[in-house]
Amino acid sequence: MHSISSVAIVGGTHGNELTGIHLVNNLANDNYSLPDSLDYRFLIANPDAVATNTRFIDVDLNRQFALDNLTYQEHSLYELNLAQIINRKIGPKDNPHTDLVIDIHNTTSNMGPTLIVLESSDFYRNMSGYLKQQMPSCNILVEDEVSYLEHPYLCTCGKYGVMLELGAQPQGVSRADVYAQSVEMVQHILKFVELHNQQETPEFKGFEAYRLLDVVQFPLSKEEKLLGLIHPALQDQDFKPLKPGQPMFSLFDGSTVEYEGEGTVYPHFINEAAYKASAVAFATADKFIW
Ligand SMILES: [Zn+2]
16 A cells, blocks of 8 residues: 555635635645644635636636546646646656545535545545545545546645535535535544554444436536426435436426436536536436445
8 A cells, every 4th residue: 555645635626616715725824733743835826817716717626537527738728737737746647656635626516525535446435435434424425437547636646635525505606514524524534534644544334425427417408408307306416315216307398307217316516606608407327335
């Protein structure tokens, strides 16, 4: 097992997700005590987007960290250049000098505090098990449909990388309860890293986790006009079971669209504001014991 010595804690990857911005600024001002066996770097990833309180200036920064994008060249799009700068600071992705990147996000969906890991190796399982043990309200979401390096996310600049999603919180708004959850999550993760380095990670029995399956689009007409909304019975029910035959969309013509999949799934990112442009209504997951 590699030990972890350098940790980058990142906020403001999306400029209108305020929890991570507050947390990174407060960490940089020494407002919290952190394990002193680790080296920290605190980074506001997209300061221009933060200044304008928008998700991004030109394109979504958190989709620009595919390896191919990071070979140095001048781009006309702000975030493509920014991704290269961040990659040089905390990566580079193909040979990182940062051991762990923790990238803090908010969601407008009712997902509670969620840890997203991009690989199902022992390190991430142990981190997830520790977090779940210390903070049972956390959801663990595994997105390992492609390899770690194939993901385009900022956190993959580190040797290890995770994302925190905290919600529901509207874009451009900061809630104290959500902020407190982010502080608690980061502290537990850093404590886990310390235990990992000391080879004192406890053994974890199986715990509940979710694995990303798919995304479901809003119902659209041939002209790509929106035909309806998330059904009230599904709204805010992130990580709750959705069974075949249960309502999914409430259409403007008064009818209901039911979920017609083969088995039970666990929707999340339900009605996420940032996914409106791509007409994504929610993502689905499988629940498993990890
Ligand atoms: Zn985000």
